[in-house]
Amino acid sequence: MDEHPQGARGGGPSHRSVEIGVALFTAAFALIVVAGSVQAGVGWGAEGPKAGFFPFYVALVILGSSIINFGAVISRRSGDRLFAEWGQLGQVMAMLVPTAIYVALVPWIGIYVASVLLIAVFMRWLGRYGWGMIAAVAVGVPVVTFVIFEKWFLVPLPKGPIEEFLGF
Amino acid sequence: MEEIANLFHGFAVVIQPFNLLVMLVGIMLGVIIGVLPGLGGANGVAILLPLTFSMSPTSAIIMLSCIYWGALFGGAITSVLFNIPGEPWSVATTFDGHPMAQQGRAGEALTAAFTSSFVGALFAVILITLLAPLVAKFALQFGPAEKFGVYFLAFCSFVGMSKEPPFKTVASMMIGFALAAVGLDSVTGQLRLTFGFTELLNGFDFLIAVIGLFGIGEILLTIEEGLSFKGGAAGINPKVVFKTWAELPRYWMTSLRSCVIGCWMGISPAGATPASFMSYGIAKRVSKHGERFGRGEIEGVVAPETAAHAAGTSALLPMLSLGVPGSPTAAVLLGGLLIWGLQPGPLLFVEQKEFVWGLIASMYLGNVVGLLVVLTCVPLFAAILRIPFGIIAPIILMFCAIGAYSVHNSTFDIVMMLVFGVIGYVLKKCNYPLAPLVLAIVLGDKAEEAFRQSLLSSQGSLGIFFSNGLVSSIMALGLIALFWPLIQEAFTRLRTRPAL
Numbered sequence: 001m002d003e004h005p006q007g008a009r010g011g012g013p014s015h016r017s018v019e020i021g022v023a024l025f026t027a028a029f030a031l032i033v034v035a036g037s038v039q040a041g042v043g044w045g046a047e048g049p050k051a052g053f054f055p056f057y058v059a060l061v062i063l064g065s066s067i068i069n070f071g072a073v074i075s076r077r078s079g080d081r082l083f084a085e086w087g088q089l090g091q092v093m094a095m096l097v098p099t100a101i102y103v104a105l106v107p108w109i110g111i112y113v114a115s116v117l118l119i120a121v122f123m124r125w126l127g128r129y130g131w132g133m134i135a136a137v138a139v140g141v142p143v144v145t146f147v148i149f150e151k152w153f154l155v156p157l158p159k160g161p162i163e164e165f166l167g168f
Numbered sequence: 169m170e171e172i173a174n175l176f177h178g179f180a181v182v183i184q185p186f187n188l189l190v191m192l193v194g195i196m197l198g199v200i201i202g203v204l205p206g207l208g209g210a211n212g213v214a215i216l217l218p219l220t221f222s223m224s225p226t227s228a229i230i231m232l233s234c235i236y237w238g239a240l241f242g243g244a245i246t247s248v249l250f251n252i253p254g255e256p257w258s259v260a261t262t263f264d265g266h267p268m269a270q271q272g273r274a275g276e277a278l279t280a281a282f283t284s285s286f287v288g289a290l291f292a293v294i295l296i297t298l299l300a301p302l303v304a305k306f307a308l309q310f311g312p313a314e315k316f317g318v319y320f321l322a323f324c325s326f327v328g329m330s331k332e333p334p335f336k337t338v339a340s341m342m343i344g345f346a347l348a349a350v351g352l353d354s355v356t357g358q359l360r361l362t363f364g365f366t367e368l369l370n371g372f373d374f375l376i377a378v379i380g381l382f383g384i385g386e387i388l389l390t391i392e393e394g395l396s397f398k399g400g401a402a403g404i405n406p407k408v409v410f411k412t413w414a415e416l417p418r419y420w421m422t423s424l425r426s427c428v429i430g431c432w433m434g435i436s437p438a439g440a441t442p443a444s445f446m447s448y449g450i451a452k453r454v455s456k457h458g459e460r461f462g463r464g465e466i467e468g469v470v471a472p473e474t475a476a477h478a479a480g481t482s483a484l485l486p487m488l489s490l491g492v493p494g495s496p497t498a499a500v501l502l503g504g505l506l507i508w509g510l511q512p513g514p515l516l517f518v519e520q521k522e523f524v525w526g527l528i529a530s531m532y533l534g535n536v537v538g539l540l541v542v543l544t545c546v547p548l549f550a551a552i553l554r555i556p557f558g559i560i561a562p563i564i565l566m567f568c569a570i571g572a573y574s575v576h577n578s579t580f581d582i583v584m585m586l587v588f589g590v591i592g593y594v595l596k597k598c599n600y601p602l603a604p605l606v607l608a609i610v611l612g613d614k615a616e617e618a619f620r621q622s623l624l625s626s627q628g629s630l631g632i633f634f635s636n637g638l639v640s641s642i643m644a645l646g647l648i649a650l651f652w653p654l655i656q657e658a659f660t661r662l663r664t665r666p667a668l
Contacts, residue, residue: 015598022598026339033346036361040353048624051353051360054616058345065339072333083597088392095391096590099384099565103586107579111570119562127558141563145570153219155574 012085019073027066033059094125110160112142171301178525182533187230190223191530194231195538196545198238203246203549207564209239209480210496210606211383214375215571217504225508226523230530232504233484236497237289237534240440240480241542244281244473245549248274257440257476260448264461264468271464275408278546283416284423284470286539288477291427292434293531296485300528303489304514312621313632317642319615320633321649322492325436326604328652333599340595341604347372348612355620367580374609375575376584378500381602383568384589387561389596409543412466419470422451426471430478434494435486436649440479447475481531488524489514492611496603499610 037052037059044050084092098121105114119138123129129137149155150168159168181187201212213232220228243258248265261281268277310318323341330337350361351371362368416423426447433443451471452461461468483494484501491513493499505512516524542549572585592602626632634640648655 018594019598022594022600026343029343029346033349033361036363040358040360044628045356047356049620049628051356051358054619055346055349055361058342058349062339062342062346065335065342068335069333069339072335084392088394091394092388092392092593095388095561100586102565103569103582106569106573106582111566111573115562115566115569118566119559122562123558125558126561127556129558137559141566145566149219149570149574154222155218156577157570157573158579 012082012089015081015083016073016076018083020070023066023070023073026062027070030059030062030066033062098122098125106158108160110163111158112146113160113162115142115145171297174521174525175297175529177522178527178529179533181226181522181526182230182529187227187526187530190227190231191234191534191537192541194234195238195241195534195541198235198240198538199242199245199542199545199549200238200552201235202239202242203553204560204564207567208382208386209236210500211379211381211386211568211571212239213497213500213504214378215383215567217375217500217507218571218574220504221507225505225510225520226526228504228508229501229523229527230534232501233527233530234534234538236480236501237531237538238541239497240289240477241282241285241538242549243476244285245278245542245546246553248277248281248469249550250553257444257480258472259441260444260472260476261469263448263472264463264465267462267464268466268469273464275405276412276466277464277469279409279412279543280416280466280469281473282539282542283413284426284473285477286535287423288427288430288474288479289481289531289535292431292478292481292485293528293535295431295482296488296531297528300485300489300524301517303485304517307490307514308518309638310514312618312625313635313639314642316615316618316622317633317639317646318490318492319611319618321642321646322436322486322611323604323608323615324646324650326601326607328649329433329436329442330601330604331442332601334653336598336600337604340600340602341608344605344608345612345615347377348374348609349616354613354617370576372584372609373575373581374606375500375503376572376581377588377609378496378606379568379572380585380588381592381595381606382496383564383571384586385592385596385602387564388589388593391557391561415466416470419467422455422467422471423474425450425454426474427478430475431482433475434479434482436494440476440483440495443479444472444476448472484531487512488516488527491614493607496606499607503610 033055037056040052040055041050042052042056044053098118102114102118105117116138119141120134123134123137149157182191197216198209198212201207201209207215213235216235217232220231223231240257243253244261244265247253247258247261248269251262251266253259253262265277265281268274307318326341327334327337346361348371350368351359352369353360359369429447429450430440430443433446434440448461448468448471451467452458455461455465455467457465457467480495480497483498485494487493487498487502491502493502502512505516510516510520510523568585569582572581573579575581595605596602622632623629626635632639633643
């Protein structure tokens with residue numbers, strides 16, 4: 001099991017396994033599109049090609065390319081390259097998880113309050129700033145954004161209970 | 169002659185105070201977008217698109233296209249000063265630009281980069297002014313089969329010219345077409361591929377895809393690579409500028425060649441990035457000082473920057489005259505046209521003269537303004553780059569979310585943006601090109617419509633695509649573009665055989 005000859009700081013998923021995953025994913029996607037197209041009808045109707053006609057053939061091409069891409073990965077000599085080190089993926093997750101929570105929060109507490117929390121969390125976690133600095137940036141940026149979008153350009157963005165309480 | 173009159177009319181539109189203001193704001197925002205990691209031309213324009221909903225289409229396109237010019241300029245700043253290309257097309261600029269900065273010649277490198285960008289853009293705009301009306305007039309005769317032929321040609325060139333494995337390009341492109349097909353079928357009015365989810369009724373909006381794939385995906389890549397900005401000092405003073413300008417005319421040949429390469433690559437949808445690399449490579453091979461390239465040769469800055477800007481600008485030519493964008497950013501601009509209620513394509517030149525010529529005139533003026541702005545404000549923009557990633561990353565994320573939400577006022581779109589972001593991160597790392605995916609989402613419905621209308625008129629026979637000289641030659645060009653790598657290989661083999 002020599003999965004990580006680069007070996008710097010611990011291993012990580014090999015590039016090869018991720019590529020195989022992507023090929024399988026595109027193939028699965030193609031099958032879903034095939035199923036959907038068949039539902040909509042792939043033949044000829046009264047008004048020419050039916051709704052599923054075009055996506056059906058598109059899906060067949062995706063399926064074909066997925067198989068070829070899959071074959072190309074398999075036939076290559078075993079993976080000597082890492083997709084990314086675990087540490088790097090940890091960094092990515094440290095970014096992704098708070099963002100996912102942020103996205104989930106937006107419909108409930110509005111985009112401005114959620115942004116205050118997002119910026120504060122990032123500045124504390126990644127930047128390790130003091131609370132004074134965090135408060136200034138995390139509150140200041142969304143407030144400026146609020147003025148630009150809601151007041152100048154009249155683009156309404158999602159708002160939550162706190163904005164309602166303040167009367168906006 | 170009529171074009172000259174139209175152009176002057178366009179200038180009259182552009183120099184209205186509001187439009188000039190919008191232009192300046194656009195350029196400044198664009199440079200900031202170009203400087204910041206994770207925000208590029210395409211998703212920067214996509215995020216700011218909602219701000220233009222309340223403007224007139226002409227002011228809106230001036231602002232958005234100026235953001236694009238600004239982003240093109242901005243990419244060079246980070247390449248030269250920090251060795252971090254702000255945009256993919258400025259990678260080649262780092263080769264000689266950053267060594268020059270290390271030798272304390274940053275001002276010289278930046279002046280050369282900006283001036284070359286300007287020259288490249290100017291060349292492309294003149295080309296657009298002269299060619300676009302002719303191409304549009306010609307394209308007015310196109311029927312559905314010819315229209316499909318043009319789309320076919322555009323997508324085939326992607327496969328043939330891409331440096332990624334061809335079947336990865338095909339897979340990525342076709343996924344785009346499949347995503348475009350989701351929702352209401354525009355021909356029959358039937359629902360398809362929604363599997364009962366009401367969120368999918370309107371299909372996938374390409375703006376969401378652009379913000380996710382390019383914005384979120386890029387931030388994830390940046391954080392994975394771990395950023396550390398170690399920048400050279402950014403001093404530009406008038407003396408350096410004039411000294412460099414005096415030196416630049418010596419490289420007129422490199423400049424001209426790069427303009428031609430750039431325009432060619434920009435019109436065929438190969439894009440600015442390959443154009444900059446190709447131009448750098450050829451300049452290195454042809455130059456008398458080729459061996460000094462990579463160690464801070466000013467010619468090595470001139471070549472890629474000229475080509476990248478020429479390509480980025482000329483990508484608007486097919487967008488305006490045929491409705492086929494030459495780059496992801498051009499695709500976003502095209503999406504903007506649809507939102508403002510304009511129908512992109514050759515008819516634009518007939519029905520929306522003020523809009524088209526206002527845009528073309530703004531390209532001239534926007535690039536002059538852009539050159540002045542970047543020459544005078546480099547220290548300011550470099551300071552933005554010194555803002556730590558811990559602060560700038562969540563702010564970029566917030567703007568991506570705002571951009572995604574305000575396309576349809578839907579929070580579900582923010583979720584989709586994040587999903588596209590993760591997909592973009594993985595696909596990019598596995599060498600699947602993202603530009604064809606985005607272009608296919610934009611053009612999918614139109615390509616399908618043209619395809620089905622042609623088949624309808626031919627009772628289902630594919631022969632319609634070879635039924636007359638015009639459509640046959642477009643399709644033949646497409647096939648040549650598709651198999652270009654194979655043709656090239658066969659060609660070199662034939663040539664080398666006699667020598668053996």
